[in-house]
Amino acid sequence: MNESAIPFGVIGAGRIGKIHAANLANRIRDARIVVLSDSAKDECERLAGQLNIAKTTPDYRAVLRDPEVQAIAICSSTNSHFDIIMAAADAGKHIFCEKPIDLSIENIKTIDKKIRATGVTFMVGFNRRFDANFAKIRDLVRSGAVGDPHVVKITSRDPAPPSEKYIRSSGGLFLDMTIHDFDMARYLIDSEIVEVYAQGRVLVDPVFAKAGDIDTATVMLNYENGALAVIDNSRRAVYGYDQRVEVFGSKGMATVTNKTPDNHIYSNTDGIHSALPLNFFMERYVDSFLTEMQIFVDCVKKKVEPPVTTWDGLASVAIALAANRSIEEHRPVQVAEFVERR
Amino acid sequence: MNESAIPFGVIGAGRIGKIHAANLANRIRDARIVVLSDSAKDECERLAGQLNIAKTTPDYRAVLRDPEVQAIAICSSTNSHFDIIMAAADAGKHIFCEKPIDLSIENIKTIDKKIRATGVTFMVGFNRRFDANFAKIRDLVRSGAVGDPHVVKITSRDPAPPSEKYIRSSGGLFLDMTIHDFDMARYLIDSEIVEVYAQGRVLVDPVFAKAGDIDTATVMLNYENGALAVIDNSRRAVYGYDQRVEVFGSKGMATVTNKTPDNHIYSNTDGIHSALPLNFFMERYVDSFLTEMQIFVDCVKKKVEPPVTTWDGLASVAIALAANRSIEEHRPVQVAEFVERR
Amino acid sequence: MNESAIPFGVIGAGRIGKIHAANLANRIRDARIVVLSDSAKDECERLAGQLNIAKTTPDYRAVLRDPEVQAIAICSSTNSHFDIIMAAADAGKHIFCEKPIDLSIENIKTIDKKIRATGVTFMVGFNRRFDANFAKIRDLVRSGAVGDPHVVKITSRDPAPPSEKYIRSSGGLFLDMTIHDFDMARYLIDSEIVEVYAQGRVLVDPVFAKAGDIDTATVMLNYENGALAVIDNSRRAVYGYDQRVEVFGSKGMATVTNKTPDNHIYSNTDGIHSALPLNFFMERYVDSFLTEMQIFVDCVKKKVEPPVTTWDGLASVAIALAANRSIEEHRPVQVAEFVERR
């Protein structure tokens, strides 16, 4: 056993919990899992068995009490994040938390104070920042190759809608799905978003209307530095998970196309055919999930601040709330209506 | 000489006039030029010499009085369109008019009445409708391959800004440049635009600010049928003329990439390199200019209504005016504030 | 009428004759057609009518006797080339001749002497040299961007086999079809071909076997400078006309992909789909036919040697004959077995 490995507790054994647990158990340098927690006891024990995790518990508080645990990965539902983070920080555990931190600006501010007071390491799981494609675009922007950024375009479309149950507890399209794009808009360009204008539609499935949600949206963002961004979202792209960004500036343009399972091209009498995008985030972002957790572990070991902070978590939620208000009030909305700039 | 060729007068020997004159003189079936008119006498005579056009005149009225002339191509500045069209219709000449018809909704309505009253054939020069790439996208939409359209994305960026003189008389970005994209948005989807929200910036050259204009814009459009569109424009893409559209719908997505002078790929130690887009509209849309004029000539011969009507000219100007107001008043603007639906 | 235009006689009103006649009549600067000749009288008159050509004749000798004619375009069958060229040169007519000049090395040598003796301008119709894609590859090679060339790869596949009648009089795959690729191999690299090894198959249609011909081939060429080339041919690529080249060298690689009618990309549940190549040479090489004839006309006017000489015509036939012998004798064959280097 690697004695220098940081002992983790993983809280949540659902879709995203499985990804992080498998990475921490087998692929992350200098980390190991000592306990897995989920109120769904069977699922928790099944996953623990697969990954050779010694302890399981239905109660996250047991994880926080465990003296062996030095860091936790919070993969439970958003509404549980606040309580877990506050207690974990008090218990001196380092915290990796899935996005969004919380749906309330006030709660995130409280969390931010707690993190600062306790000095634990905290990172939000905006995994797409660690995707090689998007990182390359940011590098091109940072290097000056794009020049002054003028227009950012982000297309983010899921292959299929989630379940009605998921939709009802998701916080809505902007807080659940577009929040990744809001963070991407902030990540690609070194300037804050100051204004949001959004249009939303139910074009994919009436179930979204029943839940008071939307399934299709276009959003326009204004950066503080004068640049503009447009985002378009859909809950169903029949051809698969569509994840593209483009940054246009005074010296050039940087774009990324989708990742595919292979690079074949097949030509027949009907046309030229190639592979669909990797189907969904588990396939598309497999490397970015690994990289983000490795970076968190490295930050814990080196005692440095992680690259995604509570402010990043706060800013993206504020933009999402502004987008919601833009639709409700049918007007451009200032992000400052929700949060003052740090 | 082809006796069945329709005798044209061409009014305007500038950039776009040269394109149409060369096509009518050499490449259009069943058309010929009998007179060329431009107040710039030298330029007019030089072009007439190159194209073997027998007559020239500095005064467009001489063209309209010429009994040999059956049809005219109006390639003069926008502010001259109204007078020429009104007089030409009275003279019984068929009219091809460059976009925009006029910057005033009232004038276009007056023109529309005149066209109907005189029965002359009238067509607006939205040449991009006749580009093979965009026509293919429209075909895919029409055929049902895209399903119900949800989101339309149009990127339109010029390679370099026009002269300050041109800018000052252009009517502004939306009426001069984006108007093509507004027409494209209407062409691709069989539904009218009902609302516009626009953001404009001066990021390319301060000369635009001096002229009260913008050089960079993002525009969000709402279709009557619930679909959404986003347009982004720039007056300078250093890599060349960037002309792309994308239609995303319930059954798929149709996009077009830029046209390039060749399909070479060069690989060296620095990367994989390929050709820049064709530089500007003269190269990019050479085929569409030819096709649109051929269609106009065919419509004149067959006495059928051309595929781009005064209503198309009117609707695109109304959307452009709504975009201007959206920026002035910083709010979403209804197209109905400018024109009632026909 | 353009008085400075060179008066042409066009001999042959078939598939390739129609292309050259239409170009000379309408699109070539400084050229016009005064007479069209084809033994198929009806077809000849129909084409002359379409293109407003004043005179027609079933006998090419009438063209050569016509004092108005200064230059001829030979578009008749290969077995007629020798007699026409010899008589035309004696009549002092400049000569554009479709490839191949002749199937006999001796005849081409006789032609070469005649051309030199009479001083008429002579050019062979290797149109692909004037295609923008291939010219770009050659430019990259010439500029040194590719470095020393090591390997040339040429893929040339027709969309469908010609008629049995055509096959029987074609001279066989290498002299009819691959001859373009042999010329391309010589055009791309400044070094002569010294050895040929070929494999041929009948995989597309047994009609080729009946005619003593092949429909599928791979050919390996050795350049004098040590570089290597591989060519692959098929008489039927169901996805359309496949025309690609690749030059690999010490500093990089230059390739071209096929040209398509448009650049659309359509994505649905089945995959990502794009346009097939332009169907056949009339569409694919429309620009190169125009450019080559313009260059011939310019050479006649400027009294300079055209860029494709009798030696080029001779060398490609010698390579084709070596390829035929390679298959017959199942061994690598020296080009010097057929022609000494000039």
Place this chain on the structure above:
Amino acid sequence: MNESAIPFGVIGAGRIGKIHAANLANRIRDARIVVLSDSAKDECERLAGQLNIAKTTPDYRAVLRDPEVQAIAICSSTNSHFDIIMAAADAGKHIFCEKPIDLSIENIKTIDKKIRATGVTFMVGFNRRFDANFAKIRDLVRSGAVGDPHVVKITSRDPAPPSEKYIRSSGGLFLDMTIHDFDMARYLIDSEIVEVYAQGRVLVDPVFAKAGDIDTATVMLNYENGALAVIDNSRRAVYGYDQRVEVFGSKGMATVTNKTPDNHIYSNTDGIHSALPLNFFMERYVDSFLTEMQIFVDCVKKKVEPPVTTWDGLASVAIALAANRSIEEHRPVQVAEFVERR
């Protein structure tokens, strides 16, 4: 510890040994390493330390004597393969052996008999068969989508030459590098290679000539079923590892492009730029190395014959030897001159 994991001995801790050891230690289901062997003691112990491998030995015989070891991975130099395989089979160890098995047809036949006599599981490391790109092409061929295969094209170019020491012991280009392509030619099409014609050159580095080797080659292969293949190789492609295949047939064509580290496209005034191929086999084939070893482990566990047999190892060596003779004797060479068909 996974008690059902097959205990491996890994023989050879060089470049390829490191890949297989890391996979067996961390990423392969149902396998673990109990001993690592390499005569280079320091390197062996360093790797064992990194991978937490308990035992090391400079002598492969110690591995074969180890009663805990059930299977071995042979990653040592080719000239050691024969002795190790013979002894390992006698010791009842299952054997994964890197390509080529041996450079002597007789030795491989002896190995084949030994494998059959002892009944151990044996697999050759033709890892490219397990690459998702090439597997997709084979699937398209197998499914009938390509129709009857007519022409196979394989391009295989290394980013940079190996060391002179490596070259001198490599067996030459065909046995060291092209052997992968010979196997690929056999893998893609269900027909054996019957004849080989090869051309070789020293164009990259004179060191190859000093070693009696070549660095550039084109090879033509005839399949028993009448299909043709062309292979081109270079020891140095300055733009990176170039690994492409194309299968052309009666119903269509299947090709694969290179894999790249990301899908970015950067456009500036110089052109459109994208990422170079993944640099070399460690990056390009990382997944295929993992998949092939997993399949070997699964075959050992399930007691089924692996998908790459001694016959596959034998056939590819015979083709390579035929290619060598083709160059020496400057003629097409039958594979049957080296081995009778099984």
